[in-house]
Amino acid sequence: MSDDHASHAISAYGSTINQTPHLDRLADGGVRFDNAFCTNSICTPSRASILTGTYNHVNGVTTLATPFDTRQPSFPGLLAEQGYQTALFGKWHLGHGGLHDPRGFDEWAVFPDQGDYHDPEMIHPDGRRVHRGYATDIVTDMSLDWLERRDPARPFCLLVHHKAPHRPWEPDAAHADMYTDVDIPEPPTLRDDYSGRSEAAAAATMRIDRDLKPDDLKEPVPEGLSADEELSWRYQRYIKDYLRCVASIDDNVGRLLDRLDAAGLSDDTLVVYTSDQGFFLGDHGWYDKRFMYEESLRMPLLMRYPRVIQPGSSCDAMVLNVDFAQTFLDLARVPELPTMQGRSLTPLLQGNVPDDWRTSMYYRYWMHDDFFHHVRAHYGVRTHRYKLIHYYGEGFGLPGNTDRTFEPEWELFDLEHDPMELNSVHDDPAYASVRRDLERELDRLQREVGDQPAASLTVS
Numbered sequence: 001m002s003d004d005h006a007s008h009a010i011s012a013y014g015s016t017i018n019q020t021p022h023l024d025r026l027a028d029g030g031v032r033f034d035n036a037f038c039t040n041s042i043c044t045p046s047r048a049s050i051l052t053g054t055y056n057h058v059n060g061v062t063t064l065a066t067p068f069d070t071r072q073p074s075f076p077g078l079l080a081e082q083g084y085q086t087a088l089f090g091k092w093h094l095g096h097g098g099l100h101d102p103r104g105f106d107e108w109a110v111f112p113d114q115g116d117y118h119d120p121e122m123i124h125p126d127g128r129r130v131h132r133g134y135a136t137d138i139v140t141d142m143s144l145d146w147l148e149r150r151d152p153a154r155p156f157c158l159l160v161h162h163k164a165p166h167r168p169w170e171p172d173a174a175h176a177d178m179y180t181d182v183d184i185p186e187p188p189t190l191r192d193d194y195s196g197r198s199e200a201a202a203a204a205t206m207r208i209d210r211d212l213k214p215d216d217l218k219e220p221v222p223e224g225l226s227a228d229e230e231l232s233w234r235y236q237r238y239i240k241d242y243l244r245c246v247a248s249i250d251d252n253v254g255r256l257l258d259r260l261d262a263a264g265l266s267d268d269t270l271v272v273y274t275s276d277q278g279f280f281l282g283d284h285g286w287y288d289k290r291f292m293y294e295e296s297l298r299m300p301l302l303m304r305y306p307r308v309i310q311p312g313s314s315c316d317a318m319v320l321n322v323d324f325a326q327t328f329l330d331l332a333r334v335p336e337l338p339t340m341q342g343r344s345l346t347p348l349l350q351g352n353v354p355d356d357w358r359t360s361m362y363y364r365y366w367m368h369d370d371f372f373h374h375v376r377a378h379y380g381v382r383t384h385r386y387k388l389i390h391y392y393g394e395g396f397g398l399p400g401n402t403d404r405t406f407e408p409e410w411e412l413f414d415l416e417h418d419p420m421e422l423n424s425v426h427d428d429p430a431y432a433s434v435r436r437d438l439e440r441e442l443d444r445l446q447r448e449v450g451d452q453p454a455a456s457l458t459v460s
């Protein structure tokens with residue numbers, strides 16, 4: 001797993017801005033999920049959902065400020081109880097100390113919170129140590145070393161959790177000169193003016209044209225540029241460093257795949273590549289995530305397991321981060337828990353979509369109007385064609401920020417006619433019946449997962 005790696009920066013997903021040969025190798029040998037979604041597009045909450053198979057109102061990790069209580073069952077712990085050797089190296093970001101340190105792992109070493117790219121400090125069960133080198137290489141080195149030392153007679157579960165390509169997008173020396181002589185294509189919505197949608201879109205402060213900090217840009221903006229030229233310059237500065245960090249991940253995925261091949265483990269090992277959420281790569285003029293819009297909602301998800309999965313296949317069934325835990329347990333023949341809220345992907349891995357597979361999903365971003373990004377809390381429902389989003393206006397989510405309220409707003413997108421989500425049709429009479437159906441579906445999903453609607457929600 002990486003952090004903030006959008007699927008539209010993976011060539012197996014049709015990226016127009018970079019090549020990822022080793023991730024493509026994984027896709028060529030397995031399945032590419034084309035509709036994998038997170039249920040809350042932010043680091044800590046998505047990680048909690050992946051570990052536990054539960055939504056954030058259940059696992060309690062609704063925001064970056066709500067650490068994970070590791071007494072809750074997680075898939076690594078359940079596998080460990082059944083004799084699996086388990087290890088975690090890299091990004092944890094679910095809290096530290098006491099009930100928040102990693103649990104269920106025979107061995108672990110994690111970055112404190114976000115961690116550093118260069119010469120990172122890592123927390124080990126017996127204390128903190130600085131490791132010389134580049135974070136992505138170090139996490140892979142630790143993982144390969146653990147694979148060598150493991151007991152070959154027992155099964156294993158290894159979590160290789162890269163910090164990259166999270167902000168502040170610092171490449172290593174080996175990739176620092178990539179793309180210096182080329183311009184990366186700009187996304188079609190880089191110059192979005194936020195018309196046609198709610199106030200919430202225009203209010204977000206994660207814009208490439210004004211919100212990137214000097215530490216993000218790493219060099220001063222050249223003088224004498226027009227506003228439009230400056231936006232292009234900022235985009236290139238941002239996206240090139242992001243893609244350089246991705247290139248290092250890709251190289252290190254290659255090292256891991258090579259080692260599995262050399263050890264004769266590839267046929268019997270489920271290899272998964274994902275990220276905790278998607279990311280805006282200049283789309284809508286933004287960096288970062290949080291919104292239920294496509295670029296942020298989508299997770300990359302590649303799975304290779306030659307005993308079960310047809311090589312080079314793809315799957316467009318709707319899959320969620322809450323499905324991962326049950327899938328891993330199911331494939332390992334370890335019973336899932338009744339409290340888990342996802343569904344095993346095993347039939348999809350076998351190439352069959354069950355008749356009763358989900359055709360809609362529930363999303364909720366709780367971190368109401370945080371001080372840096374100002375993305376308002378919202379929830380919504382996505383079907384294969386439509387998306388209904390409700391910015392419910394209530395100020396809760398982050399401690400100390402409970403009194404900010406906004407006018408509740410709605411958005412409705414027809415993804416078939418408006419895949420870039422530029423024009424909400426919520427108030428278009430032609431979509432009245434679609435809107436009512438989606439409101440009912442949102443209500444149904446909210447009940448199904450056990451979440452509570454905001455006071456402003458009224459279903460007609």
Ligand code: CA
Pocket residue numbers: 003004042043044276277
């Ligand atoms: Ca993240």
